[in-house]
Amino acid sequence: MLRSVAIVVGTLGLSVAISVVADDKVDGKKVYDTKCAVCHAMGVAGAPKFGDKVAWEPRLKTGNDALVQSVIKGKNAMPPRAGQNASDDEIKAAVAYMADKAK
Protein backbone atom coordinates (compact mmCIF):
# COMPACT_ATOMS: atom_id res chain seq x y z
CA MET A 1 0.00 0.00 0.00
CA LEU A 2 2.62 2.52 1.04
CA ARG A 3 4.73 1.48 -1.88
CA SER A 4 1.98 2.11 -4.45
CA VAL A 5 1.28 5.54 -2.94
CA ALA A 6 4.95 6.37 -3.32
CA ILE A 7 4.83 5.33 -6.99
CA VAL A 8 1.78 7.50 -7.68
CA VAL A 9 3.36 10.49 -5.96
CA GLY A 10 6.60 9.87 -7.83
CA THR A 11 4.81 9.76 -11.19
CA LEU A 12 2.87 12.94 -10.49
CA GLY A 13 6.03 14.73 -9.43
CA LEU A 14 7.70 13.72 -12.68
CA SER A 15 4.89 14.89 -14.95
CA VAL A 16 4.72 18.23 -13.16
CA ALA A 17 8.45 18.67 -13.59
CA ILE A 18 8.23 17.89 -17.31
CA SER A 19 5.37 20.29 -18.02
CA VAL A 20 7.10 23.07 -16.12
CA VAL A 21 10.24 22.61 -18.21
CA ALA A 22 8.25 22.58 -21.46
CA ASP A 23 6.36 25.78 -20.58
CA ASP A 24 9.52 27.50 -19.57
CA LYS A 25 11.48 26.68 -22.63
CA VAL A 26 9.09 26.78 -25.57
CA ASP A 27 7.41 30.02 -26.52
CA GLY A 28 5.22 29.49 -29.61
CA LYS A 29 5.48 33.12 -30.65
CA LYS A 30 9.25 33.07 -30.44
CA VAL A 31 9.47 29.88 -32.50
CA TYR A 32 7.07 31.33 -35.07
CA ASP A 33 8.99 34.61 -35.27
CA THR A 34 12.35 32.92 -35.72
CA LYS A 35 11.49 29.76 -37.69
CA CYS A 36 8.12 30.09 -39.41
CA ALA A 37 7.48 33.77 -40.18
CA VAL A 38 9.96 33.71 -43.05
CA CYS A 39 7.30 31.90 -45.14
CA HIS A 40 4.08 32.38 -43.22
CA ALA A 41 4.22 36.16 -42.69
CA MET A 42 3.95 36.83 -46.44
CA GLY A 43 2.45 33.55 -47.62
CA VAL A 44 5.55 32.43 -49.54
CA ALA A 45 5.06 29.50 -51.97
CA GLY A 46 1.40 29.04 -51.04
CA ALA A 47 1.95 29.01 -47.29
CA PRO A 48 -1.23 29.96 -45.41
CA LYS A 49 -0.61 33.51 -44.25
CA PHE A 50 -0.36 34.24 -40.54
CA GLY A 51 -3.73 35.37 -39.17
CA ASP A 52 -5.56 34.75 -42.48
CA LYS A 53 -8.76 33.13 -41.26
CA VAL A 54 -9.92 32.07 -44.72
CA ALA A 55 -6.64 30.33 -45.53
CA TRP A 56 -6.50 28.60 -42.16
CA GLU A 57 -10.12 27.59 -41.71
CA PRO A 58 -10.04 24.32 -43.69
CA ARG A 59 -6.65 23.42 -42.19
CA LEU A 60 -7.75 24.07 -38.62
CA LYS A 61 -10.56 21.58 -39.11
CA THR A 62 -8.03 18.76 -39.33
CA GLY A 63 -6.94 19.57 -35.76
CA ASN A 64 -3.65 20.74 -34.29
CA ASP A 65 -2.19 17.22 -34.13
CA ALA A 66 -2.60 16.71 -37.88
CA LEU A 67 -1.09 20.14 -38.55
CA VAL A 68 1.88 19.34 -36.34
CA GLN A 69 2.38 16.11 -38.33
CA SER A 70 2.29 18.10 -41.60
CA VAL A 71 5.10 20.28 -40.33
CA ILE A 72 7.18 17.37 -38.98
CA LYS A 73 6.82 15.36 -42.21
CA GLY A 74 6.67 18.32 -44.56
CA LYS A 75 3.87 19.24 -46.95
CA ASN A 76 4.35 20.28 -50.61
CA ALA A 77 6.55 23.41 -50.58
CA MET A 78 7.11 23.17 -46.81
CA PRO A 79 10.10 20.89 -46.17
CA PRO A 80 10.12 18.42 -43.23
CA ARG A 81 10.33 20.36 -39.95
CA ALA A 82 9.89 23.42 -42.17
CA GLY A 83 13.57 23.11 -43.03
CA GLN A 84 14.34 24.39 -39.52
CA ASN A 85 16.21 22.92 -36.65
CA ALA A 86 12.99 22.66 -34.62
CA SER A 87 12.04 20.07 -31.99
CA ASP A 88 8.59 18.46 -31.80
CA ASP A 89 7.80 20.68 -28.81
CA GLU A 90 8.79 23.82 -30.67
CA ILE A 91 6.69 22.83 -33.66
CA LYS A 92 3.70 22.07 -31.42
CA ALA A 93 4.02 25.42 -29.67
CA ALA A 94 4.35 27.31 -32.96
CA VAL A 95 1.36 25.51 -34.52
CA ALA A 96 -0.75 26.26 -31.42
CA TYR A 97 0.25 29.93 -31.64
CA MET A 98 -0.49 30.18 -35.39
CA ALA A 99 -3.78 28.28 -35.09
CA ASP A 100 -4.88 30.48 -32.22
CA LYS A 101 -4.24 33.68 -34.17
CA ALA A 102 -6.16 32.38 -37.20
CA LYS A 103 -9.41 31.69 -35.32
Ligand code: HEC
Ligand atom coordinates in the same frame (compact mmCIF):
# COMPACT_ATOMS: atom_id res chain seq x y z
C1 HEC B 1 10.05 27.28 -46.45
C2 HEC B 1 8.83 27.98 -46.14
C3 HEC B 1 8.09 27.56 -44.90
C4 HEC B 1 8.53 27.62 -43.59
C5 HEC B 1 9.89 28.08 -43.09
C6 HEC B 1 7.43 27.16 -42.78
N1 HEC B 1 6.36 26.83 -43.55
FE1 HEC B 1 4.58 26.08 -42.90
N2 HEC B 1 3.93 25.93 -44.81
C7 HEC B 1 4.64 26.32 -45.92
C8 HEC B 1 3.85 26.05 -47.11
C9 HEC B 1 4.25 26.34 -48.54
C10 HEC B 1 2.62 25.48 -46.66
C11 HEC B 1 1.45 25.02 -47.49
C12 HEC B 1 1.57 23.54 -47.76
C13 HEC B 1 0.42 23.07 -48.63
O1 HEC B 1 -0.66 22.84 -48.07
O2 HEC B 1 0.60 22.97 -49.84
C14 HEC B 1 2.72 25.42 -45.20
C15 HEC B 1 1.72 24.92 -44.39
C16 HEC B 1 1.77 24.90 -43.01
C17 HEC B 1 0.73 24.39 -42.15
C18 HEC B 1 -0.58 23.77 -42.61
C19 HEC B 1 -0.34 22.29 -42.82
C20 HEC B 1 -1.58 21.56 -43.30
O3 HEC B 1 -1.67 20.36 -43.02
O4 HEC B 1 -2.43 22.16 -43.93
C21 HEC B 1 1.15 24.53 -40.87
C22 HEC B 1 0.42 24.15 -39.60
C23 HEC B 1 2.46 25.13 -40.92
N3 HEC B 1 2.81 25.35 -42.23
C24 HEC B 1 3.21 25.43 -39.82
C25 HEC B 1 4.52 25.88 -39.87
C26 HEC B 1 5.35 26.06 -38.69
C27 HEC B 1 4.90 25.78 -37.27
C28 HEC B 1 6.54 26.52 -39.13
C29 HEC B 1 7.77 26.86 -38.28
C30 HEC B 1 8.29 25.79 -37.46
C31 HEC B 1 6.47 26.63 -40.58
N4 HEC B 1 5.22 26.24 -40.98
C32 HEC B 1 7.49 27.08 -41.39
C33 HEC B 1 5.91 26.86 -45.96
C34 HEC B 1 6.72 27.06 -44.85
